[in-house]
Amino acid sequence: MSYKLPVPHPGTHTRPFWEGTKEGKLMLPKCGDCNRVHWYPRHICPFCHSDNISWVEGSGEGTIYSYAVQHLAFGPWAEEAPYVTAYVDLKEGDRMLTVLRGVDPEKPEDIAIGAKVAVEFEAASDDVHIPFWRVVEGD
């Protein structure tokens, strides 16, 4: 593997998420009692406090909630600067962080809050494929 950036260490109860990413699926935790999707994964639902949580396949679609361009970065990311980070509102609800793809970090004014994004996965190791979001053309 040639992936040089920090790689997450899968936790004790997030295995279904990481198994999903290897198959190109965005698995999301959903509460069976209040039917809401939440992110990040919880032991109990943050909305209704039920522990009746299961994993469902998400659409992999979302919109940009906010973004920034990182000029001062640390560690392995320093060589990538400038790059655009963004918070993405999932179509199913709740929000993920990403490094945004398909945008020009030198033209931050051209990036639109509310623009449609789609998920893609990069193999960082045999066990971990990391989701990243890309701006979808012609939204």
Next chain:
Amino acid sequence: MPGNLYKAAAIVGAAEANEIGFLKEPVTSLQLHMEAIQNLSEQTGMPLSRIEGVFSAGWTTELCEHLGLRPKYIDTTAVGGCSFQIHVHHALAAIHAGIIDTALISHGENGASAGKLGGRGLGNYARGAGVQSPAHEMTMAYGLGGAPSNYAHAMTRHMHRYGTTTEDFAHIAKISRDWATLNPRAAMYSKEKHPFGGPITVEQVEESRMIAWPMTILHCCMVTDHGGAVLLASPKVAATLKTPPVWVAGAGESMGHGSMLEMDDFTATSARFSADAAYTMAGMGPDDMEMALVYDSFTITAAITIEMLGLTPRGEGHTLWKNGDAAPGGRFPINTNGGGLSFNHSGMYGMQLLVEAYRQMSRTAEDGINGDPGKQTDARTCIVNGTGGTLSTTGTLVLMADDAT
């Protein structure tokens, strides 16, 4: 109608370490604590042996051990930069309950020296579950580093929602620097004190080095050394001291999230809840406030906070700086020490807020610390708001001068 804890205790003294800012010789956080505590004892005439409660944002046990204290009340609340506002709230309750009559709140943090000494010392706090936390697991791959990398997203969202511009927020940096040039203890007091010190213009803020778009470096606080300590006392004990009391009329605390991933609205913090609690306790509202001291880790933090405190409508926090109200000589002074942007910011700035609040409300700002006077305002009421984490946690205080009506 004020609440039960209204004026249950007063801040009766506030002191700092002997040297603060960018020091020639590196110091430990513990030294900064101890210098501030000794100076506080001298200022108030309160022997350290009479301190009954000890409040600190980390390792309170080591602090008490160094002081040889056997406290009746120990509080190590460490929720970021607003921890010290929250300590005041807790001390108020403990004094009101009759558990203690005196409370020491202390903080020392060698934000600038730490790197030279090989690691951070007393005064810093651990981050919960760390790498085992799912919030960390689901964010660590995405290149966020220091605080600016995250806060920049809040500024972008504010600009989108309200049509604000970086120039709007640049006025906050410019006017904070104006205050700093009136305060010889400010790190950015003058060119003689620091190569980048002295007055700045809005254009300079706009054109300074980009850190995390839309924020340039002059939208960001410094990382310096600071030690500070304040003493709270019951009305009975306050009456016996030589220093003037500053009354805690209202206090409140709240939080919105830990990780910014969980922040629903990037343009709103829990200060709207902590301020509501503080105003309610005080029986007062935004119109009764005559000045404000708000955590300005970044210009956007200060702007949002002013909105949350009800001092302007949403989206208009920056206007108090832009129209000159917040400036020296203005109608509503804000961050009269120069703020975290230009006075001092060690990592958790809430202690600096408390020290300046005491100086302003006790009318001792011009008495100076170690011979360095600050700028005294005419205000008799002050709202103080600390913000911790990534716009995560807040503590709000409504303070009143002894002669305020």
